[in-house]
Amino acid sequence: MAGFDLTALTASFGGERVIGPLSLTVEAGQQVALVGKSGAGKSTLIKLIYQRVAGHAALVPQELGLVNALPVFHNIYMGRLDEHANWYNALTLIRPFRKDREEIRSLLERLDMKEKLWVPTASLSGGQRQRVAIGRAIYRNAGLLLADEPISALDGPMAHKVMTLLCERFQTSVIALHDVEMALAYCNRIIGIQDGQVALDESSKRLSANDILNLY
Amino acid sequence: MFASPTVRVSLLFVAVALAGLVFADIAITTSNPWRDLGRFFLGVVTPDFFSTEGLATALLRTIAFAFVGVALGSFFGFILALVYKAYPVRMFCAFIRAIHELFWALIFLQFFGFHPLTGVLAIAIPYAGIFAKVYSEILDEADPEPARLLPPGTGAVATFLFARIPDCWVQLRTYTAYRLECGLRSSAILGFVGLPTLGFYLETSFSQGLYSEAGAMLVLFYVLIATMPLWVRPKALPFYLVAAPFFLGEGLPIVWGNVARFFTEDIVPAPLRNNEGLTALGSWFGDLMISEALPGIWNTLLLTQIALVATGLLALLAFPLISTHFGGPVRRTSGHVALVIARSTPEYILAYILLQLWGPSMLPAVVALALHNGGIIGHLIGRQTNGIRLRPDAPAGFNRYSYELVPRVYRGFLAFLFYRWEIIMRETAILGILGIYTLGFYVDSAIQNIQFDRALVLILLTAALNIGIDALSRYIRRRLALQTMPTC
Amino acid sequence: MSLKLIRKFTLSALLIATPFASAMAQTFVFTAIPDEDETKLVERFRGVAEYLESRLDVDVRYIPVKSYAAAVSAFRNNQVQLAWFGGLSGVQARGLVPGSQALAQGVEDEAFVTYFIANTSTGLEPSDELTDDVRGKTFTFGSKGSTSGRLMPEFHIRETFGEAPEEVFSRVGFSGNHSRTIRLVEAGTYEVGALNFQVWEKELADGTIDTDAVRVIWKTPTYPDYQWTIRGDVDAQYGEGFTDRVRQALLELDDPALLESFPRSGFIPASNADYEPIRKVAEEIGILD
Numbered sequence: 001m002a003g004f005d006l007t008a009l010t011a012s013f014g015g016e017r018v019i020g021p022l023s024l025t026v027e028a029g030q031q032v033a034l035v036g037k038s039g040a041g042k043s044t045l046i047k048l049i050y051q052r053v054a055g056h057a058a059l060v061p062q063e064l065g066l067v068n069a070l071p072v073f074h075n076i077y078m079g080r081l082d083e084h085a086n087w088y089n090a091l092t093l094i095r096p097f098r099k100d101r102e103e104i105r106s107l108l109e110r111l112d113m114k115e116k117l118w119v120p121t122a123s124l125s126g127g128q129r130q131r132v133a134i135g136r137a138i139y140r141n142a143g144l145l146l147a148d149e150p151i152s153a154l155d156g157p158m159a160h161k162v163m164t165l166l167c168e169r170f171q172t173s174v175i176a177l178h179d180v181e182m183a184l185a186y187c188n189r190i191i192g193i194q195d196g197q198v199a200l201d202e203s204s205k206r207l208s209a210n211d212i213l214n215l216y
Numbered sequence: 217m218f219a220s221p222t223v224r225v226s227l228l229f230v231a232v233a234l235a236g237l238v239f240a241d242i243a244i245t246t247s248n249p250w251r252d253l254g255r256f257f258l259g260v261v262t263p264d265f266f267s268t269e270g271l272a273t274a275l276l277r278t279i280a281f282a283f284v285g286v287a288l289g290s291f292f293g294f295i296l297a298l299v300y301k302a303y304p305v306r307m308f309c310a311f312i313r314a315i316h317e318l319f320w321a322l323i324f325l326q327f328f329g330f331h332p333l334t335g336v337l338a339i340a341i342p343y344a345g346i347f348a349k350v351y352s353e354i355l356d357e358a359d360p361e362p363a364r365l366l367p368p369g370t371g372a373v374a375t376f377l378f379a380r381i382p383d384c385w386v387q388l389r390t391y392t393a394y395r396l397e398c399g400l401r402s403s404a405i406l407g408f409v410g411l412p413t414l415g416f417y418l419e420t421s422f423s424q425g426l427y428s429e430a431g432a433m434l435v436l437f438y439v440l441i442a443t444m445p446l447w448v449r450p451k452a453l454p455f456y457l458v459a460a461p462f463f464l465g466e467g468l469p470i471v472w473g474n475v476a477r478f479f480t481e482d483i484v485p486a487p488l489r490n491n492e493g494l495t496a497l498g499s500w501f502g503d504l505m506i507s508e509a510l511p512g513i514w515n516t517l518l519l520t521q522i523a524l525v526a527t528g529l530l531a532l533l534a535f536p537l538i539s540t541h542f543g544g545p546v547r548r549t550s551g552h553v554a555l556v557i558a559r560s561t562p563e564y565i566l567a568y569i570l571l572q573l574w575g576p577s578m579l580p581a582v583v584a585l586a587l588h589n590g591g592i593i594g595h596l597i598g599r600q601t602n603g604i605r606l607r608p609d610a611p612a613g614f615n616r617y618s619y620e621l622v623p624r625v626y627r628g629f630l631a632f633l634f635y636r637w638e639i640i641m642r643e644t645a646i647l648g649i650l651g652i653y654t655l656g657f658y659v660d661s662a663i664q665n666i667q668f669d670r671a672l673v674l675i676l677l678t679a680a681l682n683i684g685i686d687a688l689s690r691y692i693r694r695r696l697a698l699q700t701m702p703t704c
Numbered sequence: 705m706s707l708k709l710i711r712k713f714t715l716s717a718l719l720i721a722t723p724f725a726s727a728m729a730q731t732f733v734f735t736a737i738p739d740e741d742e743t744k745l746v747e748r749f750r751g752v753a754e755y756l757e758s759r760l761d762v763d764v765r766y767i768p769v770k771s772y773a774a775a776v777s778a779f780r781n782n783q784v785q786l787a788w789f790g791g792l793s794g795v796q797a798r799g800l801v802p803g804s805q806a807l808a809q810g811v812e813d814e815a816f817v818t819y820f821i822a823n824t825s826t827g828l829e830p831s832d833e834l835t836d837d838v839r840g841k842t843f844t845f846g847s848k849g850s851t852s853g854r855l856m857p858e859f860h861i862r863e864t865f866g867e868a869p870e871e872v873f874s875r876v877g878f879s880g881n882h883s884r885t886i887r888l889v890e891a892g893t894y895e896v897g898a899l900n901f902q903v904w905e906k907e908l909a910d911g912t913i914d915t916d917a918v919r920v921i922w923k924t925p926t927y928p929d930y931q932w933t934i935r936g937d938v939d940a941q942y943g944e945g946f947t948d949r950v951r952q953a954l955l956e957l958d959d960p961a962l963l964e965s966f967p968r969s970g971f972i973p974a975s976n977a978d979y980e981p982i983r984k985v986a987e988e989i990g991i992l993d
């Protein structure tokens with residue numbers, strides 16, 4: 001699954017509607033940035049899409065969802081647990097296979113944290129943890145990426161590096177971003193969310209930063 | 217203040233305990249209790265490590281039984297924890313943990329006899345029930361997010377191994393280590409019914425007034441428990457687990473015919489065994505209820521309620537001993553030592569010692585239960601107060617205690633206390649073996665008279681009582697919205 | 705750390721499969737009811753084990769137990785083949801093991817006696833019968849399963865007062881064994897107690913009793929007590945005539961030090977029928993079904 005076509009997206013929290021009802025169609029090859037002020041419903045929308053595509057997407061949630069007690073290697077390896085038999089996975093817990101080690105090491109190299117391969121994620125900094133969650137999403141090898149503020153804890157150069165990598169590895173993506181410049185630079189479609197509704201939906205070529213800032 | 221539900225519940229329990237005191241037998245009957253107590257303390261400070269040839273062996277056996285019993289209990293408890301959601305499993309676990317280790321030992325003694333299996337199973341079975349409950353609580357606490365992020369089609373086993381276990385591994389390990397310490401205590405008291413652990417020799421020395429010998433054993437036991445962090449290392453654990461079964465001693469061979477006989481004859485109520493019909497069974501049961509079960513239940517409840525409140529009072533009085541908000545490091549260190557001794561001594565041994573010194577009544581049992589359990593809770597809430605940051609101009613001394621600290625830890629304190637309610641009742645029942653007229657007294661009498669049918673009915677009643685108290689305790693904790701942590 | 709998890713569970717699984725070492729096929733094992741201080745018992749019965757080993761050509765081992773019931777259960781479960789029982793425990797054991805028989809008893813056991821003792825502070829005086837003066841006092845038996853420390857005193861209390869001990873005395877306890885009964889009454893923990901007269905006489909002779917603090921107030925009529933009981937299947941297990949050889953060995957035991965430790969002046973033949981009176985009393989009191 002690369003693109004999707006969803007209708008009647010809606011979510012309520014405590015009896016109050018936070019999203020929708022709205023419809024959303026994303027074609028294969030589109031890099032969508034979700035923008036809008038905090039509390040507008042971006043995170044909820046991402047989760048909603050993830051549910052509706054029944055998990056057939058790589059997800060980077062805001063809270064990352066890392067297993068703190070496991071090393072970086074295993075947290076990334078978890079992206080492909082479904083591809084191996086139980087015995088293979090169990091053995092990997094004890095002693096990973098060379099092939100997987102090599103693959104994950106080279107992925108970490110792209111994320112600039114090769115030396116952290118065997119460090120438990122609990123002892124990493126916020127930015128490093130975020131990159132582990134991104135690593136897991138990339139390793140997942142899905143056609144669609146759903147990411148909620150994936151670069152919020154990364155400094156400038158690293159943020160650009162990660163966004164480049166994400167665009168390179170995922171044909172299609174929906175990424176919630178609060179950084180308007182980044183959105184315009186790396187995505188080809190911008191969707192603005194306001195009070196749970198789509199307030200803006202344009203190709204990024206036709207937008208400037210000022211157009212988007214109206215949403216805030 | 218009296219409008220607060222926690223205060224009202226506390227006062228209700230205090231009132232019940234005070235009313236209980238009216239009915240309870242709490243006399244000191246020894247003509248000179250302090251002389252014996254003095255001689256006992258003299259014995260503890262002048263321990264004689266070389267009088268009993270079997271002391272080293274007993275210590276080794278105590279450790280071996282604890283390791284094998286706890287390892288098996290943890291293994292089966294873990295498996296049960298995986299299916300703990302199923303109602304029959306919960307009931308089964310509640311049942312096996314409602315029966316005290318000593319009762320299990322008394323049951324197995326009847327058909328396995330003095331075989332190591334008796335001691336191993338006596339620990340492993342109730343511990344499996346406890347492990348199942350706590351492990352499942354810990355597993356439920358694991359962060360669900362990583363599991364949600366796994367690709368669809370990930371197998372249950374892989375999900376469990378990667379997304380569940382690692383996240384609660386530390387809690388599982390901490391709790392298992394704590395249980396190992398409990399296992400050492402359980403293992404030691406199994407000696408009181410004849411297994412070759414420390415309690416065997418302790419009873420021998422103590423009943424003969426050889427206080428220096430008894431003191432040596434107690435001192436060794438404290439050292440064993442206090443040094444656990446030094447010798448129970450993750451790296452050494454496999455070695456211990458492999459070695460432990462070989463240090464259980466050989467005991468006496470099992471005769472399997474006895475097992476069959478126990479289940480098909482011994483525990484069948486006498487009137488049924490002798491084909492006397494249902495009327496005879498009715499009067500047999502009625503007689504058992506009126507002459508043994510009801511007095512036993514009454515005394516067990518009475519003692520439990522008094523001991524529970526005494527435990528609470530002691531814990532509230534004891535926690536400043538280790539709190540950083542009072543006193544200097546010297547006083548606090550001695551406070552730590554006092555609480556470690558109080559909680560490391562199995563309440564059965566404490567009660568045994570006090571009964572020998574003060575004579576038979578409920579008083580030694582109350583004091584023993586309060587010292588042991590109050591020591592545990594006092595330690596836990598004392599540690600909790602150390603996390604509290606007081607404002608710089610907070611009052612000192614008693615005002616600090618009553619205005620700043622107690623109100624802040626009181627809910628946690630009640631949670632711990634209600635959590636231990638069931639444990640105190642289990643212990644209360646078992647103390648009957650020492651001669652206090654609780655259910656254990658009648659169980660022991662039935663076993664001494666070789667009437668296992670009566671013993672079994674009484675044990676089942678004890679278990680039912682425990683399950684009832686456990687349910688009541690959970691209800692009260694829920695009503696008062698008290699949080700409990702399983703590591704208590 | 706996950707490695708450790710796996711290791712631990714594998715090991716636990718191995719543990720279950722590990723058979724417990726138990727290689728003592730042809731050892732002849734015996735026990736005795738724990739009616740006195742254990743140190744004394746271990747010393748005494750190790751001597752007996754050595755003596756029997758020299759006479760029977762099999763390994764003989766004594767195991768100490770913590771209660772009368774444990775002695776009976778071990779005998780019943782064939783974990784011990786011979787036991788030094790009291791009157792009541794012997795009756796219980798032989799009832800549970802068809803074919804088992806009383807082999808020998810001490811010379812003194814034909815006419816055994818229970819002593820009622822009292823702390824001197826009670827002012828109770830020696831008398832020819834159990835008087836009403838003991839009413840309302842605190843009282844201790846020995847072990848729950850003891851003949852001289854429980855069964856016979858309870859029988860006489862019920863016969864004298866027509867009431868259960870709990871109604872006659874203000875507090876009733878079980879000291880555990882005869883030595884302990886002396887200590888507890890001596891210390892005043894209990895005001896009155898009942899015990900095996902042999903233990904009393906021996907401790908008196910050894911000078912371990914404070915006669916200013918405790919004295920005998922009543923002696924019961926005589927009854928049969930301790931005996932050696934053997935299982936019926938030992939001949940099949942240890943060879944034809946084994947029972948007779950054990951009986952012979954016990955009857956010929958004449959080591960004065962060993963006899964003194966019991967204390968008995970010697971052993972004489974005994975039969976199951978000798979203990980009928982005990983069985984009747986036990987049934988009357990409700991200890992036997």
